[in-house]
Amino acid sequence: MGIIHEPGQEGKMKKACLEVKAVTKHFGGLYANDHIDFSVEEGEIVSIIGPNGAGKSTLFNCITGFYPPNSGKVFFFGEEITHRRADTICKMGVARTFQVVQIIGDMTVLENVMTGALLRYGKISHAVKKAEEVLAFTGLGEKKQFLGMALTIADKKRLEVSMALATQPKLLMLDESMAGLTVVELREMIDLIKSIRKNGMTLIVVEHVMEAVMEISDRVVVLNSGKKIMEGSPKEVVRNPDVIQAYLGERYVVGQ
């Protein structure tokens, strides 16, 4: 008497990479996140969009341990990570970048990435090797001796992504990584994100640049005034009247 596995059942046993359940965060009377629910499967790219002030960065902070949510839970591959410290969550495999790019200005590009690599490779020589691998992947290899503070904004963003990748995460969360980039730099960043995903990474991306969102996302979650107002494929989202109203106001909702 064995256990009969029906074909296709294995997939259903797998836990979602990230599950956000009813996460709520308020500051005084202002609800920055109001019962946000969504989940992200392994290997997906999910974009979070919404007008300014919708609560996107707050949500990031709640998920990655920078703010403790007032209520709700967050699960990472089935394990609860709500209220855990930010560095613990990083050790568990969640890496993120910031809306205002944060790198270590006094260190070289290589040293910056090494600091990330040191999480998994305690020995300096190993960390150097890992860092060089990551820099080769993200295309910053030739600038590895440049000081962090001397980089252009696009390179700083790439460095920030490199540092995050060096911690060998299973989930990479990017906060407005396309902001302030030129057309060429945008293309490079999109390509980078695609190749990161090709290596098996799951990504959650907060973005304003719609062309990027359309191109890279498997699914899109839309926030407005703290609430999730819609979730779907990029094409569905872009046509949704609630979404259009949120961004542009009611006047622009024209039939369906």
Next chain:
Amino acid sequence: MTEQLLQQVINGLLIGFMYALIAIGLTLIWGVMNIVNFAHGDFLMVGMFASFWLYTLYGLDPIFSIPICTALLFVMGVLIYRFVVSKVMSGPMLAQLVVTFGVSIFISNLAVYLWTPDFRLISKPLLTGTWVIGEIQLSIPKTVASIGSVITSLFVFLFLKKTKTGKAILATEMDREAALLMGINTERINSFSFGMGAALVGIAGAFLSTYYYINPQVGGVFVTIAFSIVALGGFGSIEGAFIAGILVGLVQTLGGYFFDPAYKYAIVFMIYLITVWIRPQGLLGW
């Protein structure tokens, strides 16, 4: 017993009003240009000495020399900003911290060199003596100084809220870049604010000279207490500094009364630590 307590409360208020004035100058400088002015206590000392020498050499009573002290300290503050502090504004934070230490050591020892480390006292000020109300003793010079401090603080408050320069200062305090974009010359605001901060503490010094011992090292204790006050009130908040100054004056006297007078300053420093641990923005800070 309650009269003794009341006396302590009054003493606390009297010193608190002086602390408030000293702290307002410090918080103004901090709020506008993010500089911790460790030389603030030495500005106080210069104000005290200015008043003393005007009295000793020209017979000018401290109350009347206040305008002169104000102007003198204002100019001194502006010069120190222009020639020293402004040059480290774009430098590393460590340099910003250390430079005012350097100015402090320089000024206090210049005073030692010029005027010897001896303690001085203004022997026959115009305002002297004590009002006695029942069991309560109210030192006249201290009371006048407190009233002067309140009037000055009010003046500062109105100046900041009502005049163009004042509003520019507040704007720079709140958001430096935005102020720049609005056409405010933030460098000039810096200069002015530094001068104003020095002038305020100079006025406090002139008032203090009517009853306090004057010597080159007198600034040290005052400045460390002033930091606790500024932290408690909220870095950059004028109203906060005023209220906190009074509170700290009360805590100091009552703390010394209930516990050990030797620890009265230690208690004040504990306030700083507790404030930054529990409520880093202070009572009224942003």
Next chain:
Amino acid sequence: MRKMTFKQICTGVIALIAVGIFPLLTTNTFVQHIMILFFMFGMMGVAWNIMGGYAGMFSFGQVAFFGIGAYTSSFLLITYHVTPWIGLVAGGLVAAGVGAAIGYPCSNLRGHYFAIASIAFGEIVRTHFNNWKLIGAAEGLSLPMLNEGFKNFMFHSSKLPYYYIMLVFLIIALVICYLISTSKIGYYLRAIKESHDVAKVLGVNVVWYRLIAIMISAFLTAVAGTFYAQYILYIDPESVMLLPVSVQIVLISMLGGAGSVMGPVVGAAILIPISEVTRVWLGHKGTGVDMLIYGFLITLISVYQPKGVWGLFTNLGKRAR
């Protein structure tokens, strides 16, 4: 920090030999005294650097640790006849413990706020020691004149043993600092200095690493304190716990170059002889001229060489666009 090049190692060895032979070439005890102070402040500068230059915690209260070290070992010696060598370790541990206890609630303080907290800390400790009858209060402690010898950590006939002991301490401190700077801890501390958020997001337990830096710094500073007690044979709060000494420690590191291993040594080499010489030549009359010059120097250094002189010596050659 990069590993040392061959050229740097050679220079270091030569400097070491020079410093080692030096006291044998002069019988001037004043000069030897200056060198001993130079080593001592150099060590405290290196200790400060671990907290301040690397981790960004600008402490203006190091004298508290210095005093705790001096008092712990002296008290144990006087009251329980514990050898100063054990007292030295005890003092270091007490200082580290106190540092961690104060450092923990201050874990989120940075920059100016941390600096002021450290001043408050230093002053509270000094006030406490000034009033603590058990350890002599304001009168201080006089160490007993024991038989000369290594075991008693006391030498009466010559300064040379003190010279070499302090030199060894300094070298040990430098080695520790070097090891930190070229290891995981060093990178993490520098990340913390830049931004707590960056550190957290790379998996660094910010609170823990800050405490480690404080504890190491406190321990080393306390060791210097014990040395001082054994050297001068008298300690009191007004001489071992004053704020200006803390400022001097910061200044040494800043002048030499905070954030580099050898920086504080260079800073001490410049500043200590100047301040000692001006103090003896100009300060004894109480005119304050020596301090006047000192204050002027501090101001000058902050304005014109805030990054320190060490960077001028080594051509670090980091490329920038």
